Amino acid sequence: MKLSINGIEVVAQSGDTVLDAATRKGLSIQHLCTHKALKPFGACRMCLVEIDGMRGYPPSCTTPAAEGMVVRTNTEALRKLQRNILGLTMLEHPSACLVCGKRARCEEYRSKPEKAGRTTGCHTCNNMKHCSVRTMTEDVGLERLPVPPLYHERPLERSNPFIDRDLNLCILCGLCVRICKKHQGEGVIDFVQRGSHTHIGEAFGHTLKEAGCTFCGSCVDACPTGTLSDRFAKWYGNPDHVSATTCAFCGEGCAVLTDSVEGKLLALHSAESFPICVVGRFAAAELLNSAERFLVPKIRVGKNLREVTRDAAVAAVAEQLGNYRGSSFAFVCDTFSTLEDRRVFEQFTREVMQSPNFVQVTVDAKGAGQATLPEGVKAAVLTGALLSPEALRGLDYVVLIDFLPSAVLEVAHAVFPASVFAEVSGSFSDGSGTFRPLRRISDAPGQSLPDWQTVGLWAEAMGAPQLTFAASEEITAQLAIETQARVARNEAPAPSQDITKCPATFRGHALATFVPGLREFDPDAPKAVQVVASTSEDGPFRILSKEEIVPNTFKLVIHAPAVAKRAKAGQFCIAMADETSERVPYTLCDWDAEAGTITLVVLEKGQSSRKLILLPEGGRLAHVTGPLGIPFEVKNYGRVALAGGCYGVGAVGPVARALRAAGNHVTVAVEARSHYLTYLSKQLADASDEFIQTTIDGSTGFKGHAVDAIEANLKAGGHYDLVVAIGCPFMMMLVSELTKPLNIPTQVSLNPIMLDGTGMCGACRVTVGDSVKFACVDGPFFDAHLVDWEEVRDRRQAYSHEEVQSVGLSAPVTVIEKPVDQHHCVAH
Amino acid sequence: MSSIAETYTQAESDWKALESAQGPVFYVGAATCGRAAGAGKTIERLEQEIQSRGLSARVVETGCIGPCCLEPVMIVQTPGAPQVLYGGIGPEEATAVLERHGLGGEPCAEWALGTMDGSVWKGVGPFQDHPMMAGQVRHVLRNCGIIDPEKVEHYLARDGYRGFLRALEIGPDGILEEVKASNLRGRGGAGFPAWRKWEFCRSVTSETRYLICNADEGDPGAFMNRSVLESDPHAVLEGMLIAARALGATEGYIYCRAEYPLAIHRLEKALGQMRELGLLGKNIQGTDFSFEMKIKKGAGAFVCGEETALIASIEGRRGMPQPRPPFPAVSGLWGKPTVIHNVESLANLPQILVRGGAWFAQFGSESSKGTKTFALAGKVNRTGLIEVPLGTSLRHIIEVVGGGSPGGKSVKAVQTGGPSGGCVPADQLDLPVDYESLTAAGTIMGSGGMIVLDEDNCMVDIAKYFLSFTQEESCGKCTPCRVGTRAMHAVLDRISKGLGTLEDINTLEEVAMTVKNGSLCGLGQTAPNPVLTTLRYFRHEYEAHILRKECTALACSALVEYQIDETRCTGCGACRRACPVGAISGESKKTHVIDPKTCIHCGACLNRCPEAFAAVYRQSGTVLRRETPKKKSAAAAPEESAS
Structure with a gap:
């Protein structure tokens, strides 16, 4: 049938909706709640069109195309309606960054999203790079919101394994609910409550696990807004490669697409119309990225395994194995190894070692398999935790090619780090005996090598060069097999529907050992706890009060008499949540020498700040060191403007009060993204002669950044003798850029990574003018016009990889409170 | 089971016997509304009196005759005299009426509303001449308050099921013609002609069709359907039989909100009676027409009155509307062609069949009949x-x-x-x-x-009230309705607190039009109407709130200040003691003062100030109002809403 869309003749197929027909012709119509695998829903109302003879504005996603239909998608009335509807959508989604005038500059300065607890803007959103609503605001040209954002103040949900849920980002497109119903039958999530209280949730307030979630991740994949996120992968950034391969963790052989970034595997997604299981979707990437991976070859020296060069390890193994040719040698592998690997293992066993003992453990659906060693074996090679140490103890020589630690290490004489799964290419034989392709997608850590290559090196050292190959494809050619990806199946793979049917081991290792999220499903496994909070009723470093003053920003009052006693405006302290956490500097926002308390404003960014804000009231920090840094030089400058942003809003107060007391006229301008993020306004108004609250979205106060408010004052004839900025580097940089050409002296409080805070380590070094300074002892205040802002940014990101890894544990974020014995407290 | 003809004969003679009973008969309106007003106690008292005096009198519980303001109401019938309707009959009045009218044969003029048969009896004129009845034509309500809704015989005696019997005779096409001639339009609100809905549904080929009675009456302050269901359930059920016959529907659902327990009870009872009379089940009255009905209780979501949400709810899914097409008439309940009628639409059908479509069409206006x-x-x-x-x-x-x-x-x-x-x-x-x-x-x-x-109602406040309702009752599915109603409510709230700007009026209009044009279902498409109409007709009130911080109706508490007239205040201290927040200060026998910063506008001072002084007054902008204290409740808060 033919219809006309914007005067263009479009040929539609039977069953097409107007949207289908338009898409077929390449005409674009905005839409948020549609999904190729799902029936139309008609909720987001972005795809409304005009159709002759139909009342109002029917949605193109649900209206069937009909012969002779005359459709318009781009009238002025429609564009206005669309803009207004999107404006309403954005009231329930952090939107300040989308209507921010400095957005381009911001995204140039910080090109990757920064991690945070609750997301309140694009640059702290894990979904920043692939956000549907974000691109839509650009396409539609949304510049303002009809009313101030209607933030829901919903808590960030981290009580589930693998999945974080921040309903404050949700626009209720319903994709997660619908994909769950499609992939899991009745589905475990649905719309809960009604009206403006409507949200996505489980029945009766259950957790996902209690509601029967199998963690297939379909909902996370469908979510267009960042509401649902993959806890492990979320902060690594946008994948730079999406590749097709086969999931090799069980016999299902699901065809998958992998996300990877900079050679790091992030996640697997189903490439079929059915979901994959939790092991494929979430656990595989976490397993391959485990911090416990073997990195270098090791050789046993006495009781210890000692790191050696690969050449040394190969030589040692070749020498030793040379003593066990014949049936005293056995090679034990399991069918998780690629066909290519196993071909090489077998040839090595038969041709090089002249042994009949090539033992292949066939794994069952759960990944377990039982190996037994033939009689008389004295030396063995294992490709995993395939035999117990007891079974191996009687042997003279044990070589392990593996990727993660196990009990076998107790008896191994040599260990070679192995590349596994997505780090190797080859062929995988699935449960039906069909050969599936495995592709190399990610980089193995350290000196890991594919197993065939490791064994090839031994063979070469033992005088058998025929097992040396340039690439696995050469072995594939010898095998003369053809692989094919799975294309179609009739029903969902069983593990995706029932978590008890998921593979539990890989190369003899229990997956739950290295993927803490999986322990949630084993009632006997000790649960992974991310935060252990020591609590006490008295003693130093106790949190006396904790309050989330605005989303993701906490005010902590801590008992620290020694710090409080000596504190001066502008100084900071270094706090450690527990004995293993980072040492993080926090500006002293307030203190009470008499009561012995200090007040910190803590923004949740990464693991260390998370630990800190998860400590309960009465929880005890491991340590607070301070006061540190040079106090702000308080004197009468004349007219001073103080700019504060983010956590810096809290830090502005003491400086403002001190300067005012010294006779200065003090203007305080603090910024927030939106009205629901403003805090301490009253206290700062009291501490200043002029107080300006700005919001990026203009929902309250002055529309713009703090720097814009100061600029406006200057333009209106105002004059400042000194400007001080405390906030994120971007905000301070903007202030510096404003005042530099005007020659207004400007001080900024720099906040680089610190370790000791006493000028020893140099971690906090910053370049100011021609000299290198240590922020901890020379700062924190520096002449803004001399600061190298690019360097400040880059040095703050120095450990971003490790930071991301540490917040990416799949276990639920939980806090265990543990009372401490007072007598063991360190007196301070 | 006796034949229907025999049942009619029996029912009619029973009815006659009741009407010509030897002793007095008291028909007490005992629908939920009557009960709430105390009809239960009235009935109890009457029964006590009858028993203790050993009278041969009867008490009949009827449904609701209509005048809420006069509840509890009662019709008294004595031999040889017309029935007389009384209003405001509590237990004491009941005893008096029983003695004076029931036994003494004299009307109680002070409570009498009129005679039911149009005659004048001992100074009591006809009820139909009561101004309340002027211009009323009772078709749907014809049995309400007259018959005992739990006795099918009463219904049968008043032409009950005769419409359906005729429908069986004239067949589906005949019914359709009759309804077409009546031009009955949907009483749920949209006014879609019933016959067009039927034709639409009948044009779809399907073995199964469903008929649903929408009894999910959810508008605040509306109780028409409840009254009919409680007072004359068979009229609705007969209507369903007629519609089902016309449609070829085999199964029907009555979707009634669970907040109507009496209606559900009476419907259940009525269904049982229908089954006994052979009016429900297989081969009804020996014809090939078979029909089953089920009651489905709604859980109280307003949106479930919307057809597609109602269908979802019956199917056990969350009550969320779905886009149309497909229309329910084509693909409705369980994917089958389905017609949904409002209670009142159905209750009209029996009389249309008995008296003919032309009879029905003589009432009403050119386009809106009945x-x-x-x-x-x-x-x-x-x-x-x-x-x-x-x-x-x-x-x-x-x-x-x-x-x-x-x-x-x-x-x-x-x-x-x-x-x-x-x-x-x-x-x-x-x-x-x-x-x-x-x-x-x-x-x-x-x-x-x-x-x-x-004049005491503020139009901004009224709009805010309705928006607070719709934003709570939106199903949450589509963005314009879910967010737009909340956004409008936020703006109205701002204006009602004197924090609005003139720009807010434009914002309101813009958002209202977005919600109207962009929403998925009727709830959202009409939710802005309270805002749009008040803006259209009462823009000056919005402007007064914004520009002068003035609520002329003194309804927006944030804009109303309570003050004490120093020329009238004697310093008695009553207001000071009544104030729950200590906002009033003043020495004894000296003028008291209200601190506007502490005052929470509860009105306790106004109500407590002795009438003789009436020193407390309210002021909003330039509007100043002196009023006598409310007697009823000492601390009545200013009215928040229209309900």
């Missing part, structure tokens, strides 16, 4: 359930039937159609009540809610 029930409420002297021919003017309904606003205050506007409707200003009261006229005025007919507003 009568319509309304729940008349708000600032009107005679609240109650009324039924008037469509086309009757709003003025007649409010000023004559309703008797105008109490306390001599002037009517400001009338709100029809509940949260989906709008406000028609007083200067348009001559508007005829029909679908087209109301739509043109920016409101809708709706299912029959009619709330009268007077």
